[in-house]
Amino acid sequence: MSAPPLFAVVGLPVASSASPELWRAALAATGIRAHYTRLMADSAPEALELAHQLQIAGLNVTTPFKETLAQLTTTLHEPAATLGAVNTICRGAETFEGYNTDPEGVQHALRAAGAAVRGRMAVVVGAGGAARAAVVALAAEEAGEIVVSARRLERAEAVATLGGARPAPWEALAEMIERAAVVVVCLPPTAAPPKEVRFHPSQTVIDANYGRAPWFARAAAASARAHDGGAWLVAQAQASLALLVARTIPPRAPRALGAEVAGAMQRRMDAWATDGAARLWQRPIALTGMMGVGKTTIGRALAAVMGREFIDTDALVEQTTGLSIATLLAGDAQEFRRHEAAAVARALNPGEGGGKVVALGGGALMDRENAARVQGTAACIWLWAPLEVCLRRTTANPRPLLPPADPTEGARRLAERRAGYAATAELIVNAAASGGPEAIAHRIARELPRC
Numbered sequence: 001m002s003a004p005p006l007f008a009v010v011g012l013p014v015a016s017s018a019s020p021e022l023w024r025a026a027l028a029a030t031g032i033r034a035h036y037t038r039l040m041a042d043s044a045p046e047a048l049e050l051a052h053q054l055q056i057a058g059l060n061v062t063t064p065f066k067e068t069l070a071q072l073t074t075t076l077h078e079p080a081a082t083l084g085a086v087n088t089i090c091r092g093a094e095t096f097e098g099y100n101t102d103p104e105g106v107q108h109a110l111r112a113a114g115a116a117v118r119g120r121m122a123v124v125v126g127a128g129g130a131a132r133a134a135v136v137a138l139a140a141e142e143a144g145e146i147v148v149s150a151r152r153l154e155r156a157e158a159v160a161t162l163g164g165a166r167p168a169p170w171e172a173l174a175e176m177i178e179r180a181a182v183v184v185v186c187l188p189p190t191a192a193p194p195k196e197v198r199f200h201p202s203q204t205v206i207d208a209n210y211g212r213a214p215w216f217a218r219a220a221a222a223s224a225r226a227h228d229g230g231a232w233l234v235a236q237a238q239a240s241l242a243l244l245v246a247r248t249i250p251p252r253a254p255r256a257l258g259a260e261v262a263g264a265m266q267r268r269m270d271a272w273a274t275d276g277a278a279r280l281w282q283r284p285i286a287l288t289g290m291m292g293v294g295k296t297t298i299g300r301a302l303a304a305v306m307g308r309e310f311i312d313t314d315a316l317v318e319q320t321t322g323l324s325i326a327t328l329l330a331g332d333a334q335e336f337r338r339h340e341a342a343a344v345a346r347a348l349n350p351g352e353g354g355g356k357v358v359a360l361g362g363g364a365l366m367d368r369e370n371a372a373r374v375q376g377t378a379a380c381i382w383l384w385a386p387l388e389v390c391l392r393r394t395t396a397n398p399r400p401l402l403p404p405a406d407p408t409e410g411a412r413r414l415a416e417r418r419a420g421y422a423a424t425a426e427l428i429v430n431a432a433a434s435g436g437p438e439a440i441a442h443r444i445a446r447e448l449p450r451c
Contacts, residue, residue, distance in 0.1 A: 003415075005248045006054065006422045008039040010047045011062030015040070015427055015447045016277035018210060018269055019060050022237045025268040026261045032245060035422040037382070040429050040447055044068035050430055051091055053386055058244035059089040060237070063188060066129025073098035079136060082162065085129030088240040090247050099243055102133030103140065105236030106184065106206075110141055112231040115182050115204040119144040123176050124165070125215070126186030127155035130208045132162055134184040139163030143182070149173045173197060184208070185215040199224040208232060210273050230273055234265045277449045280426060284348055284356040286374050288365055288421055289383035290414055292390035294431045294440075295359040298383060301441035303357040306448075312359045316343040325361075337367060344370050348377045362413075365420035374424055381444065382425035385432035387414055 009019035015038060023036035039056070041047035044065045051059055061069050066085040070076060073086060074095035080086045086098035110117055122143040124134045127150035138146050139162075146165035149172065150156040156167035168176050174196040177183055183199070185207045192214040199205060205219035208229040212220075219226035238261060285302070287295045296312050303310035314325050317339045321328065328336040340361055347358045358378065365371045374380050385393075427447075433440055 003419050004033040004035055004422075005057035007034060007036045007058045007060070007244060008051070008056050008428065009036075009060040009062060010039040010041055010051075010065060012040075012042065012064055013447050013449075014038045014062065015281065016449050017062060018233060018272045018276065019062075019237060020426065021268045021272045021276065022234060022265040023241065025264040026238070026241050029261050029264040034245075034248075035419075037422065037425045038427045040427055040443070041065075042433075042443070044072055046430065046433075048072055048096060050384070050428070051089075051096075054384060054428065055091075057091055057248045059091070060240055061087050061089060061129075063128065063130070070098055070129075072096070079103055079133075083129065083132040083136065085132050087129065087133075087236060088243060090244055099240075100129075100133065101236040101239035101243065102130060102232075103137045104239045105232040105234075106134050106137035107141060108235035109206050109227065109229070109232040110137065110182070110204075113204050113206060113225060113227045115206070115225075117141040117143050117182055120181035121145040121147070121179055122182040122184065123168075123173075123180040124148045124159070124184050124186060125173065125177075126150055126208075127152065127159045128186060130186035131159050131184075134186055134208075135159055135163040135165050138182070138184070139165075147176050147180070149176060170194075177203075182206075183219070185213075187215065189213045191215070193218050198222065199226075201225075206232070210269070228273065230266070230269045234262060234269050238262050238265060280379050281448045284358055284378045286348070286358045286360055286378040286380045287383055288360045288374075288380055288424065289362065289431065290385070290387070290390045290417070291362040292392075292394040293362075293383045293385045294393070294437055295362075295383055297437040298431060298440050298444075299357045299359040301437045302444055305441050305445045306355075306357070308355045308357050310357050310359075311347045313340060313343040313347055313364065314359070314361050316347060317361075337363075340364055341367055341370055344373060348373055350377060363417060365424050366417060371420055371424055379426045380424045382421045382428045383431040384428055385430070387411055389432045 009017045017038055020036050027034055070084055070086045076098045080098045080100035083100050086100055087102050088099040090097045122138045124131050146163055147168050148156045148160040148165050149168040151170050153169050160167045177197055183205045189209040199219040199222035201223040203224040205224045205226045207213050207216040210228045210230045216226050216228050287299045289295055300310050321339055344364055429444055
């Protein structure tokens with residue numbers, strides 16, 4: 001049986017994304033064997049390079065990469081070509097194909113909100129990929145007038161051309177919103193509305209962000225019909241799921257369209273929206289990955305940056321047994337795994353506090369009980385580096401199960417363990433990035449929500 005495909009969402013930041021929650025609910029509802037996680041990248045080129053190295057079958061794309069990744073894909077399918085933005089990428093053997101399901105998400109959100117769009121004035125706030133999708137969706141819903149406003153007028157002008165809209169300078173935004181029946185906000189989650197912006201109860205306001213972002217909160221306080229981006233996210237995710245699955249697991253594609261899948265995704269979205277990200281990343285952080293990837297050095301640096309306790313389960317095994325890992329593995333491997341399981345259980349014991357960073361052994365997640373314990377009590381980060389990097393790092397400090405001169409054995413072990421990493425990880429981090437362990441630790445810390 002072939003390994004389940006791996007999918008991921010990429011953005012900056014991405015650790016708070018609800019997409020893995022939605023996809024996992026949908027995969028469980030359909031019985032499709034696949035894994036889904038978050039991919040941390042600082043740039044669009046890095047995202048595609050990591051997707052290629054990790055053999056990620058498909059990506060969902062969020063802010064700020066929708067437009068830049070559209071420029072890097074091999075082929076753009078409609079409406080992505082017209083929008084100049086992607087929210088879905090399918091990886092081929094040597095190609096990346098770009099798609100965009102955001103207009104479907106916006107139309108669904110408008111209808112779910114009961115928005116009176118036809119013949120009415122609508123304002124789109126922002127000029128990124130989400131704003132482009134909103135303009136196209138509002139035009140499809142036959143809005144009478146569409147106005148696009150952004151801090152940079154030239155960007156608003158470019159977006160306005162997509163749906164017969166007209167641009168408006170940022171200084172005129174408050175006046176435009178006062179006149180509008182529908183407002184679609186497509187700004188970063190931390191962006192706050194200008195003080196002069198006022199909403200009124202007869203308006204429908206849709207914020208592309210989920211949760212109580214500042215624009216949503218201002219609209220709700222004014223008794224406008226305010227809706228966050230949950231319905232939008234669920235609808236575009238369902239369409240993206242169908243698209244990607246159809247290109248990787250064709251026999252299962254039709255089931256991705258069922259109403260039961262949308263229901264499962266919406267329920268998971270509702271559970272995540274308020275504080276799901278905070279609850280996840282308040283847990284102990286467990287680092288996994290191949291030997292030589294840097295779990296101990298990065299883990300120790302991350303613990304220092306975040307003010308958490310650092311625990312290395314291999315060191316815990318050696319402390320408990322009085323023997324080195326090499327000696328234990330040279331003897332009874334099963335005995336070593338029993339000691340390792342006890343160390344993982346001790347390190348992740350909630351009774352000893354949640355503020356920890358735990359470095360797991362490279363093969364710890366091959367044990368089902370370990371994997372279940374990590375999934376149930378920790379937030380797992382998969383530290384990734386190409387095999388040749390891991391082998392080079394182990395040359396000076398050889399590992400018992402990763403001979404530095406034997407890339408074939410290294411590749412075999414990576415293939416053997418990859419499914420466990422993919423099934424458990426909440427975030428993939430490039431451990432071969434420049435700057436060394438401290439720089440990578442700071443990148444991770446900046447990425448995680450403040451808990």
